Amino acid sequence: MSLVETTVSATGIAAVRLNRPDKLNALTLDTLAELVRAARTLKKDRTVKSVIISGTGDSFSSGLDIATTLRTPGRIATAFVPLPWRGTNLFQEACWAWRRLPVPVIAAVRGHCYGGGLQIALAADFRFATPDSRWSVLEGKWGIIPDMTGMRTLTELLGADVAKKLTMTAEEFDGATAQRLGLVTEVHDDPQTAATAFATGLLSRSPAALAAAKRLVNGAVTGSARRTFARERREQIRLLAGMKRTGSGMKRPGDRP
The missing domain is CATH 3.90.226.10 (2-enoyl-CoA Hydratase; Chain A, domain 1)
Known part of the structure; x- marks a missing residue:
């Protein structure tokens, strides 16, 4: 068992x-x-x-x-x-x-x-x-x-x-x-x-955005404000680039980052 x-x-x-x-x-x-x-x-x-x-x-x-x-x-x-x-x-x-x-x-x-x-x-x-x-x-x-x-x-x-x-x-x-x-x-x-x-x-939310939110919040708890702001920029650029590739503001529900 x-x-x-x-x-x-x-x-x-x-x-x-x-x-x-x-x-x-x-x-x-x-x-x-x-x-x-x-x-x-x-x-x-x-x-x-x-x-x-x-x-x-x-x-x-x-x-x-x-x-x-x-x-x-x-x-x-x-x-x-x-x-x-x-x-x-x-x-x-x-x-x-x-x-x-x-x-x-x-x-x-x-x-x-x-x-x-x-x-x-x-x-x-x-x-x-x-x-x-x-x-x-x-x-x-x-x-x-x-x-x-x-x-x-x-x-x-x-x-x-x-x-x-x-x-x-x-x-x-x-x-x-x-x-x-x-x-x-x-x-x-x-x-x-x-x-x-x-x-x-x-399930209706972007998997990439959910993953980014999890990473950012977990990192923001103990990281400095400056480091958190830099992480925000990197995550947002990654998400925006993904939107451009797919031609929309949402990835398909089945997609994973």
């Missing part, structure tokens, strides 16, 4: 599901490796227009399965080593790989969204969640810190003070509170259906 199930619809909406429902989709090293492979495979698939990440069963993910992971200390040591050409180790790449995709990525969250699971959700461009879903930067409970790119994404979304508070206290809160804090984009009773509707709506 695959720990990460991936399917792509006829319209190009990819569904990525954490598939360990009997363990609340707790993460193992094998799960992380499968997440990285799934992201890289989808990045190469030119038919993919958007991605929805969710969990099979009643939870998104309860976080790292510490007991299972600690049984293989050698693998943990290897997983901590970053790849020099990417700058991320296995734990980090399982999240950051979704930031590398040129298409919108949506996390559909119900049930538990703890620790490493929360960091995967934060790596998505959008998060749709049920109002009663449960969120926590759970690492603080065990005397550790989020190290799967969570320090970057928490600070981007919340600001330094709130990111510190949630990391230090490991407090648990519901999806409605997560939306008020800025972690959740929208609250829905059925986040999977809402995410699919949102992804379907984006």
Whole structure:
């Protein structure tokens, strides 16, 4: 049984599901490796227009399965080593790989969204969640810190003070509170259906423009104003050149940048 199930619809909406429902989709090293492979495979698939990440069963993910992971200390040591050409180790790449995709990525969250699971959700461009879903930067409970790119994404979304508070206290809160804090984009009773509707709506937009928007916003968060302005110019010139080639202001919905 695959720990990460991936399917792509006829319209190009990819569904990525954490598939360990009997363990609340707790993460193992094998799960992380499968997440990285799934992201890289989808990045190469030119038919993919958007991605929805969710969990099979009643939870998104309860976080790292510490007991299972600690049984293989050698693998943990290897997983901590970053790849020099990417700058991320296995734990980090399982999240950051979704930031590398040129298409919108949506996390559909119900049930538990703890620790490493929360960091995967934060790596998505959008998060749709049920109002009663449960969120926590759970690492603080065990005397550790989020190290799967969570320090970057928490600070981007919340600001330094709130990111510190949630990391230090490991407090648990519901999806409605997560939306008020800025972690959740929208609250829905059925986040999977809402995410699919949102992804379907984006099919009418230029894939090149969506990819440019994603790159620019992600880069603007930590880059200087001057660097952001230069990136804006480069992206706009690329988009305008594409419009000139196609003779219109819109690429075909099926096109990818």
